[in-house]
Amino acid sequence: MPDPDPTRPASGTVVTADDLAQNPxxxxxxxxxxxxxxxxxxxxxxxxxxxxxxxxxxINGSTEPxxxxxxxxxxxxxxGSLVGINPADIASIEVLKDASSLAFYxxxxxxxxILIKTKHSxx
Numbered sequence: 210m211p212d213p214d215p216t217r218p219a220s221g222t223v224v225t226a227d228d229l230a231q232n233p234x235x236x237x238x239x240x241x242x243x244x245x246x247x248x249x250x251x252x253x254x255x256x257x258x259x260x261x262x263x264x265x266x267x268i269n270g271s272t273e274p275x276x277x278x279x280x281x282x283x284x285x286x287x288x289g290s291l292v293g294i295n296p297a298d299i300a301s302i303e304v305l306k307d308a309s310s311l312a313f314y315x316x317x318x319x320x321x322x323i324l325i326k327t328k329h330s331x332x
Contacts, residue, residue, distance in 0.1 A: 262321025
């Protein structure tokens with residue numbers, strides 16, 4: 210049966226506000242790992258959760274994905290964590306990990322892109 214909404218991203222790449230609400234005790238990163246194939250979460254030595262989409266692609270460079278909230282690239286928290294983002298403010302999180310969806314972001318999106326749309330956004 211075809212998807213009734215062809216503008217909706219492919220299944221398995223989006224986490225919705227409902228997904229976050231069903232897992233209120235879980236950090237955003239853990240919900241991403243559970244819902245999006247290929248997302249890996251690790252605990253860093255400093256205790257933060259770190260998101261990896263495409264694995265290590267460089268020896269000395271960053272392996273953090275690019276985070277974009279309502280169209281604005283942001284710097285993630287310590288060790289690439291999503292600290293400071295209130296899950297109640299999130300409408301959806303889309304994970305981009307293939308070359309065609311990353312074309313808009315160029316080199317900055319080499320390790321994947323996490324698009325976060327808030328409920329307050331006009332974007």
